[in-house]
Amino acid sequence: MKYEAVIGLEIHCELKTNTKIFCGCATTFGADQNTHVCPVCLGMPGVLPTINKRVVEFGIKAGLATNCEINKYSKFDRKNYYYPDLPKNWQTSQYDLPIAEHGWVDIDVEGKRKRIRLTRIHMEEDAGKLVHSGTTIKDSSSSNVDYNRTGVPLLEIVSEPDMSSAEEARAYMEKIKSIMEYIDVSNCRMEEGNLRADINVSLRPVGSKELGTRTEMKNINSFKNLEDAINYEIERQEEVLEDGGHIVQETRTFDPARGITLSMRSKENAHDYRYMPEPDLPPIVTSEETIEKYRSELPELPDARRARLESEYGLSDYDAGIITSSRAMAEYFDAVIAEGADPKLAANWIMGDLSKELNAAGIDISQSPVDAKRLGEMIQLIMKDTISGKIAKKVFKEMLTNPDSPEKIVKDKGLVQITDTKAIEGIVDEVIANNQKAVDDYKGGNKKAIGALVGQVMKASKGKANPQMVNKLLAEKLN
Amino acid sequence: MKVTKEDLQNVAVLSRLAIAEEQEEKYLGQLDKILTYMDNLSALDTKDVKPTTYALPMQNVFREDVVKESLDREAALANAPLKEDGYFKVPKVLED
Numbered sequence: 001m002k003y004e005a006v007i008g009l010e011i012h013c014e015l016k017t018n019t020k021i022f023c024g025c026a027t028t029f030g031a032d033q034n035t036h037v038c039p040v041c042l043g044m045p046g047v048l049p050t051i052n053k054r055v056v057e058f059g060i061k062a063g064l065a066t067n068c069e070i071n072k073y074s075k076f077d078r079k080n081y082y083y084p085d086l087p088k089n090w091q092t093s094q095y096d097l098p099i100a101e102h103g104w105v106d107i108d109v110e111g112k113r114k115r116i117r118l119t120r121i122h123m124e125e126d127a128g129k130l131v132h133s134g135t136t137i138k139d140s141s142s143s144n145v146d147y148n149r150t151g152v153p154l155l156e157i158v159s160e161p162d163m164s165s166a167e168e169a170r171a172y173m174e175k176i177k178s179i180m181e182y183i184d185v186s187n188c189r190m191e192e193g194n195l196r197a198d199i200n201v202s203l204r205p206v207g208s209k210e211l212g213t214r215t216e217m218k219n220i221n222s223f224k225n226l227e228d229a230i231n232y233e234i235e236r237q238e239e240v241l242e243d244g245g246h247i248v249q250e251t252r253t254f255d256p257a258r259g260i261t262l263s264m265r266s267k268e269n270a271h272d273y274r275y276m277p278e279p280d281l282p283p284i285v286t287s288e289e290t291i292e293k294y295r296s297e298l299p300e301l302p303d304a305r306r307a308r309l310e311s312e313y314g315l316s317d318y319d320a321g322i323i324t325s326s327r328a329m330a331e332y333f334d335a336v337i338a339e340g341a342d343p344k345l346a347a348n349w350i351m352g353d354l355s356k357e358l359n360a361a362g363i364d365i366s367q368s369p370v371d372a373k374r375l376g377e378m379i380q381l382i383m384k385d386t387i388s389g390k391i392a393k394k395v396f397k398e399m400l401t402n403p404d405s406p407e408k409i410v411k412d413k414g415l416v417q418i419t420d421t422k423a424i425e426g427i428v429d430e431v432i433a434n435n436q437k438a439v440d441d442y443k444g445g446n447k448k449a450i451g452a453l454v455g456q457v458m459k460a461s462k463g464k465a466n467p468q469m470v471n472k473l474l475a476e477k478l479n
Numbered sequence: 480m481k482v483t484k485e486d487l488q489n490v491a492v493l494s495r496l497a498i499a500e501e502q503e504e505k506y507l508g509q510l511d512k513i514l515t516y517m518d519n520l521s522a523l524d525t526k527d528v529k530p531t532t533y534a535l536p537m538q539n540v541f542r543e544d545v546v547k548e549s550l551d552r553e554a555a556l557a558n559a560p561l562k563e564d565g566y567f568k569v570p571k572v573l574e575d
Binding site: 146 | 489493533534535537539540541544545546547548549550555556561563564565566567568569570571
């Protein structure tokens with residue numbers, strides 16, 4: 001039988017507030033254990049939590065940016081469970097009246113656009129971190145707990161099960177990451193756990209409307225693990241079904257080292273959270289004016305920016321998609337254009353040489369050794385025929401370690417393109433005289449033979465001759 | 480009876496309460512009385528009454544996103560039954 005996968009994601013997104021969601025403790029990553037804690041986030045008796053206003057603002061903005069309806073009456077609830085990473089024995093979260101509901105985002109996979117619906121976005125507090133003592137988790141007799149992360153604000157963004165492949169799930173998570181970066185509510189640093197996904201996967205026979213039994217994998221924090229975990233789980237479930245077995249609804253853990261998912265064998269009735277309204281936090285009532293104020297503060301979002309780059313600069317949909325996928329890259333592109341660079345050249349340099357160098361160095365475009373201003377200046381040198389595209393690659397390489405202006409680098413290294421007709425003519429004559437065979441071929445009707453001659457001239461000029469002029473002169477002299 | 484033995488045991492597990500077998504009958508009776516008493520409420524017509532989610536006439540109580548001093552770590556750990564290297568120490572929690 002042919003199966004299709006049905007995939008839904010719950011993405012936890014850590015917000016970039018200064019303080020925790022219900023107290024004034026700092027949210028800074030990497031502090032010494034248990035130094036960002038207070039009676040509120042430690043869950044001591046008799047304390048009164050107070051909602052961080054910015055968390056609500058971020059929640060509403062995230063909802064608006066993902067086409068959600070904002071609940072004008074929203075409240076917090078207690079989700080009860082016992083685990084030492086939660087000092088209160090409940091997580092303050094939202095149950096039936098989340099801040100935002102019924103949204104959607106569009107994703108592009110293999111040239112096809114698909115709409116993924118969002119069920120809801122709710123606000124909640126993060127839990128603490130368990131550090132296991134002992135050499136392996138299995139033989140540790142105790143765990144140590146750091147509550148610094150307890151109470152750090154999260155948005156949980158829940159999708160409908162609208163995805164059917166690992167690629168779609170990845171594209172969806174990338175889109176959510178991109179939107180959260182654009183609206184500046186999260187740092188989205190995946191290596192710091194700012195963005196983590198719980199994945200639900202089930203299979204059903206192709207064409208069936210009924211949903212199969214699903215499994216869940218929690219806390220996936222990289223795009224690679226997301227794809228690997230989904231692909232493995234699809235394969236595993238397929239095998240079970242093919243062998244006539246049935247899928248057990250359970251939470252599975254993904255082991256990145258082995259690329260497999262494993263059953264966690266959690267207890268059957270573990271998921272009875274007994275939600276109740278949070279009596280310590282008054283409801284959040286949001287007016288139309290507040291919602292519109294936040295809407296007016298939203299920046300241009302990735303899809304709109306992409307459409308603008310296409311219509312305004314004539315970039316292809318694909319290029320515009322890559323450039324706008326991260327806010328930092330889109331802003332870098334705009335800054336290069338502002339220097340007077342040709343948009344298509346700018347896009348090519350950013351997606352090509354620059355991205356390659358940044359990836360190799362493992363750094364973000366915001367930390368690029370070649371800033372937008374200098375790349376813009378360099379592209380202008382190409383546009384003015386001061387250097388050829390080929391020489392530009394050398395200049396660019398030099399710029400990675402040399403902070404001088406591209407113009408100075410070109411001068412210092414003697415890389416200025418030869419556009420002096422006389423000088424090029426001399427080289428062309430020489431090349432024609434020394435390459436009789438290619439000349440004969442060309443004259444005999446093999447027009448491609450001119451390529452070899454152009455190559456010789458470029459080589460003789462050390463790449464500095466203007467290629468268009470070389471072509472023109474050669475054609476003139478041979479015809 | 481509104482509450483079965485299974486209900487009682489389930490609630491006890493969820494609440495981390497140990498209830499001895501000989502006490503079960505006693506608690507079942509008490510829970511049953513409480514729930515029967517709550518049934519009095521169904522005598523009221525609540526057709527046009529919205530569910531209450533918050534009992535006090537308050538809304539939008541917020542604080543600004545400004546950092547305040549956290550507890551000194553020694554103070555934070557002062558009441559912990561077990562501690563180690565600045566951490567709260569707890570029994571192993573992983574399920575086998």
